Amino acid sequence: MKKTTRPSGWGAVGVLQTISPGDYHVTVVATDTYTTFTPLLPSAAVGTVSVRSLVEPVRKLIARLHGHFVQGKAIDIVMSERLLEVETTSPDGTKTNLYIPYDKIVIAVGSSSSTHGVPGLENCFQLKTIGDAQAMRRRIMDNFEAASLPTTTPEERKRLLSFVVCGGGPTGVETAAEIYDFCQEDIAKYFPKICREEVSIHVVQSREHILNTYSEAISKFAEDKFKRDQVDLITLARVAAVTPTHVLYTVKNAEGKTEQHSIPTNFVLWSTGIAMNPFTARVSSLLPNQVHKKAIEVDAHLRVKGAPLGEVYAVGDCSTIETSLLSHFLQLVEESDKDKNGKIDFGEWEDMVARIKKRVPMAEDHLFKVRELFQLYDSDADDSLSLNELLKLLEEIGNRITSFPATAQVSAQQGKYLGKKLHKLAKASQSRERDPEAAATGTDKRAATNMRALADEAVSGPFRYLHLGSLAYIGNAAVFDFGKYSFMGGLIAMYAWRSVYWNEQVSARTRALLMIDWIVRGIWGRDLSRI
């Protein structure tokens, strides 16, 4: 039996799409009854696409697997007993908890927004769910309607037409760009009392540049575009507080003194990074060697570190693959120090590199110059690495590895990887059951135990991420980042890229609905209906 918790994300969908009917008894636990195509939430928030196109009911996903769905919130886990505690809410609001037993559990509960301790975030929107997008859309439309009223004062009008985005990542940048497009294309046409110039859009970013996880070229393209569009870009700024009517932020002036500023506004989007949600924090707290502050640490096989092996997995934004090599130090030395002399010579080092690559595939990029690395850290030039020298080497390489970004692309690939592996484990376990020789050993014939006994390593290599490129949609243009290559183009480039990317990840229904949305938008314009 296998459980997945809160699959509004890509990780869970990937798992559910990849395993086969009959592999497991599947039960999905989630608070929402549908999954969401999150990368287009900024477009939905402005009415460019319809929210219906972005959702896929969980029950349709699991019907193929003859699975079950429990609408509820995972609140605790007892790993020794293999029980998940779920809180359900009856229609009258009464909460009832139940335990769901599992053989394997996939945690795919996503993340919350990082608050950075800023007061007043209840006055902000977040953009994690369909409900968020709908609420944003209503507020945007309400602001334009209220600004159009003859009873609105000029000052209030200015505030209503001011839109603030805190955070210069893809979500923030795309939302700012969508609002800009909306103003360009629809405000002039349908709100004759509002001049385009009265609308102000502000992006507050703590770093020096926006889209700083992208290439420099893309970051610059986006900044230039915002400059041309008169989107107010405020960098190196810290949001101090958000009130119902203002955003307060501080910047350092030329003399290094902190200056406080405020923007009157009735729309603030908060998108400054991710944090753990309560269930993730609970899982993390239960395990002694979980030290990461923002996510559950998993190994390269996506197994939760410290949990019973082969029983607890985590994918998507709620997880992070460990990048430290130090935790493998002792074992690596034991395995590779063939002559047990407490020193690693070059032959042993080559062996160790192979072992590292297997355990932490993300280290690969930093290990390809095997000889140079060896010489570099062999500070006493004795043609072997002392344990101290090795420790330093592993630590520095570990620091250089960056964990995967919290994107839909990573989540989807992790989900599919895990689904395929779980399918293989089920198949292997079933054939072992049918195998008379294995049966003859007779110690434990239950499929579930067989399955647990089977090591992940036996059926699958570690997870490897294939970067298909990142895309940010900036004002009817797209910037695209693929490793060392990046390009900026118009809508057609974006659609071409998206069609490739989405074929991988999105259902035929979603693709069809989005296609329809674009056609409808092309003919009749954005949806202004505020529903």
Added chain:
Amino acid sequence: MKKTTRPSGWGAVGVLQTISPGDYHVTVVATDTYTTFTPLLPSAAVGTVSVRSLVEPVRKLIARLHGHFVQGKAIDIVMSERLLEVETTSPDGTKTNLYIPYDKIVIAVGSSSSTHGVPGLENCFQLKTIGDAQAMRRRIMDNFEAASLPTTTPEERKRLLSFVVCGGGPTGVETAAEIYDFCQEDIAKYFPKICREEVSIHVVQSREHILNTYSEAISKFAEDKFKRDQVDLITLARVAAVTPTHVLYTVKNAEGKTEQHSIPTNFVLWSTGIAMNPFTARVSSLLPNQVHKKAIEVDAHLRVKGAPLGEVYAVGDCSTIETSLLSHFLQLVEESDKDKNGKIDFGEWEDMVARIKKRVPMAEDHLFKVRELFQLYDSDADDSLSLNELLKLLEEIGNRITSFPATAQVSAQQGKYLGKKLHKLAKASQSRERDPEAAATGTDKRAATNMRALADEAVSGPFRYLHLGSLAYIGNAAVFDFGKYSFMGGLIAMYAWRSVYWNEQVSARTRALLMIDWIVRGIWGRDLSRI
């Protein structure tokens, strides 16, 4: 200048679609920013069509007319000063009132649901707006999810899967049928823990039959269908109260004694007829000769009775065309009693019939046997009608005329009729302005005054309703009622009829979106996503 208030209905849309740019300075006052295609709300409530397809932003409708939109609620009118009082709400909830001056005003504010004084209606849904349909949809999905939880007791499960509709009109019947279809088609597939037999659907109707405004054949067809489908039809029943968990109703048993029953449920739709909303009641109370309890009375030209002539119109559910002939009695006698002898001879009666038909076109059906009618009421057989005999004749004919039903079809036709007339009035007034002779008379050249001075009768006949047939959608079948003809058919018949009917009334966008909805539903099934 012309104003329309709350055009979520068909009447206002009809007016806005029919007048031409430049005819008037148009301002639309409404609480919602979009209009709704109400006949499909029951389908939207169950996810058969998407809500997006049913709405049309007001701002898109008025863009063609270069009109203005004020989001607010009409709360009062000062007809002597030609001022409409509107309440606007700022984003922080502050209410501000403003007066909007008008030359002509069209009241198209629709209706509320009739409560019949039943306590507990806050526990019911109504189905008037998109918001209502969305709330119903969420409740339906929540009920099925909660019923699927392992923590739900069998008793509670029965209550959650019980759906009650109060009212056997088209809205109630269509909703019950939609819920039935949903259970037949989707529940079995996607809710494996729920048996179709556990779901119960109840229709409580105060009369002997459902769809009693339709032909008998149709009413019977619907009742037989419900019987086959095991939809629980409770006729001649009065709802006594609705509690958060039950519907209480009374029926008379065979001995004529009143029995009380109750149905445990978590879903109650209240659709038992219409009542005045506060603005309609206010308008009605301001005018002495408005006696109708459910709507504003208008004359055959859709002018509000008792209001300054040619300034105040009402269309749609908020209005009713007067059917009484008695109010015309004195004037009719004066005009037709040529010889002023206080008696109406047959020649004078023929003249009078022509005048009646002009003023109250709905009387036509009851006046076609002119000679027989005359003889019937000429009780003293003196070959003329005394005023007493005439009074009796007019009263009885008046009673036989039924006012138009509160349907989208009537509203749309009224809107288009009024729009065409307003357009002609504008044109006539403009040409009068340009006419040098009229200008030379020099008394009042202002277009607005000219316009008011022009009688509606000069440019247009009275409103005539062309019945295009009524349609009720009952469980994947349609029953269709066109005067003496009626037929029942499957989906294809319904679509054929709808395409004819809708071409008249619905925008190309709505038609396209609905077509897409049906295709999407055909391929991927109903939307289960609860958004």
